[in-house]
Every structure is written in structure tokens, then in C-alpha cells.
Amino acid sequence: MNQEFDKSAIEAYLRNELSPTDQMAFEQRVAQDPLLQNEVTLQGEIIAALQQHRRTELKERLNQIDVNGESRYPSYLIWASLVAVALLGVGAWLYLGQPDPVPAPKAVIPSQGALPEATRAQPAPSPFRADTAVSSGQETVAGENPGETRRKRSPAAKPASGEVSKPSQPTGSKAIRLEDEEKKLQREPAGAVTSRPSSNAGSQQPGETEKPEGKPAKANDRYRFHYRYQRGEFVFFGLVKAHPQVKLNGRTYLAYEGAFYPLDTDAVGITPLVAETNEDLIRQLKNELPAAN
């Protein structure tokens, strides 16, 4: 006797899956075979017991249900909905409530005679580091965004002192982004900006400075190569690393690519860097320049 065949036939019979003809034929076989009859009985009991097991399980499940509650929906669904609505609200606020994008300063370079690092107290509420920022539009927005938390603090900044505050008054002027390929960028001030982490800039966060390929740089182009004076230091936009500053006749100049850019402590707003053109001054400044540059 083929037991496997019998098993599937028994099961088909017990599950009413046989055609009437097959069913009759099977019943005849059962009637003539006591062993098969025993097996059919046992299998029928096993299936019945399994069914009873499931019935009991379902009844236990139903017994857990609170039938007095009026709500047609489980309370967790209601809570989940409320949380979802709240999150949407926050998301909308973050998205719509953002002011015009303002670049985060690329590097903070204390001016000569400026307040030491320790005094760079930052009462501004923005906990989002500006001086790690780059000139990509995305990141300048992030610098402004109170919800943006991925900014990393510059190692130069004291933990308690906070950071350079976010620029509050974006200007429409154009800035050049400074980095290792600064020359190129100077030639193409509005070109694509794919920055490269600079070992020189402690505040630089590799990966954060990379501008997504093909992304328009309009939002930050206007702040390329800008600066402003903020809390005792000059903050530069579009710079990857710090560049030397030279003091001459009480005025500070940024030395950059062989040119000198006068820095004004009155520049509280974001101000474009404009190279000094006075040949005499440039000559004097070059003499003042540290040997390293």
C-alpha cells in the first residue's frame, strides 16, 4: 500500500475535496480496509483537534477585546494619526518658515587683534554651525534652518561659546567661493561649486561641503567670496580654509591668491570682498605677509 498516496487521499476526502465519484470510490476502499479506516478516523480527529485549537485561539482573541469602548478604531490608530498630523505640521513649518537662504560662512578667521577664540561668545540662538558651511545652496539653507542639526561645530569654536551666528541679512551681491581651486572659481564665479575638504580648515566637514552634482548654485553664488565682521572676527563665505590676514595702517587685509582684500569692521552685513588696487599698498602688504604665504 502506498501510504503517501493514502495520506493525500485521506486528506482530500476529509477536506471534501474529492469529486462525488472519487468520494464514493474512496469510501468503498475504506469499508474494505480496516487499517485505512483507522487511519481515516485518526486523521479526522487530528484535523478536528487542529480546528478546535484554532477556534479556541480565536475565542481567546475575541475575549481580549473591550466591547464597551465606543470607538470604532483602536486607540493606537488614533494616536498614530495625531502624531502624523503633528509631524506634518512641523515639517510644513520648517519648509515654509525658512527665510531666504543665506550662506553659512566657510571659515572663521580671527582678524588680527580680534577677540581670541575663547571670547567668541555666541548669543545667537542658532546652534547650527555656520563656519563649517560651504557655499552650496542646500547647505546655506541648512545653516539658516533651526531644524537642521547635522552641522558640526568647528573645532576652533569653544563648546560653550556657540558659533558664528547665521547671517541675518542676506545681500544680493556676488561672492566667490574660496577653496583649493580658488583661481578657477575666481574665473568662474557663478560656476558649479563642488568643494573639496581642506586639511587647513578645521571647521571643514568632508562630505558636507560637497555640493550635489548638477544642483544649481544660484542660492549661494551671490554670497561667494563675501565676508562680514561678527563678534570680533571676520567671517568668510565661500572659503574652505583660512587665509592669512595682514594688518597695515590699522586696517586688516585678507591675503588671497596674491591679492589683498581690505576688511572692514563695520561690515556687519554680508559684504563682497573687493581686491585692493593701490599698487603701493599692495607692495607694502606683501612685505607684511608672513613668509609662509
Added chain:
Amino acid sequence: MTDSETLERIRQGDERALDFLYKKNYKMMTKLVINNSGSDDEAKDVYQDALIIFWQKAMDRNFVLSSKISTFLYSICQNLWRKELDRKSRLSSEEKDGEEINDIDKKERIEIINQCIGQLGDTCKKILTYYYFDNLSMNEIAKKMGFANADTAKTKKYKCKKELDEFIKSKYKASDFLD
């Protein structure tokens, strides 16, 4: 949830549809029993049985719902309660006969079977009950259990059933031997 949605979800083996129905119709169905000399517990028991019968019927793809689910449930409750009242009246008018005494062997077998089911792994228990009680297809079992496909479910079902059969038979033989 509309009736057709509920039915569809039941057919997928979604127990939450059962919960939903249970809660939705609880008052109406239990009232039927309570208003016909039933206790609260009896009413609850009958309603739960009726709902589980509906669940099983709904699993059958040939089942056609020709009325509202609540109407259908109501009629199952009515039948169950009528049967229960009949059984009660028979029990009160007749002494317990020897009908059950003849089934000692069967009772013992069923006890063994239940013990073995209880000792099955959770996965096997689920597969076998989904198959034999809920009549879920292998595809639906695979979905519910997170298996790759129906073939996996089929293989697992086969192995689980074999395990159960062998377990029962080994116990059964031992108990025979003791007798």
C-alpha cells in the same frame, strides 16, 4: 469598513477584521440571547461561536454574502442559541445516558492529539491551523507567515503535519502499550 471590505480582509486571514465585526455587532447579537433567557456569558459565547462560524464560511471562495453581514450573523446566533436551548431542555428532561461512556477511547485519543498539538512549535501550529481551520491557500499562508512563496508554505505544512502525525502515533502506541 464596508461589508465587502470586511469580507475581503477576512479572506486574507486578517484577524483584525474579525475584531472589528465583533465589536461592531456585540450589543445587537448578545441582546438576542439575553432577551431569550440567556445569561451574559452564554450570549457572549454564542456570539463568539457565531462569528467564528462566519469567519470560516467567509473563507470559502464559493461563499456569497446575500445579505448584510450583521443579518447573516444574527441568523447564525439564532440557530446556535436555539440548538443550545434544545440541548439544555434535553439534558434537563433526560438522565445522562451512556452515550459518552462508549467514547472513552476517543476521548483519550483526542487528549493525546491535543497534547501533541500543544507541543508543536508555534510556526507549525499556525501553518496547520491556517490550513485546516481557516482554509487559507498556501499563497496566503506564505504571506501571513512571511515565507518566500507558496511552495515554501507547502513544504513546511507537509513537514509539520508529518511531525504531528509521528508524534501522535508514538504517543498513541505508548498509551496502547500501557493498556
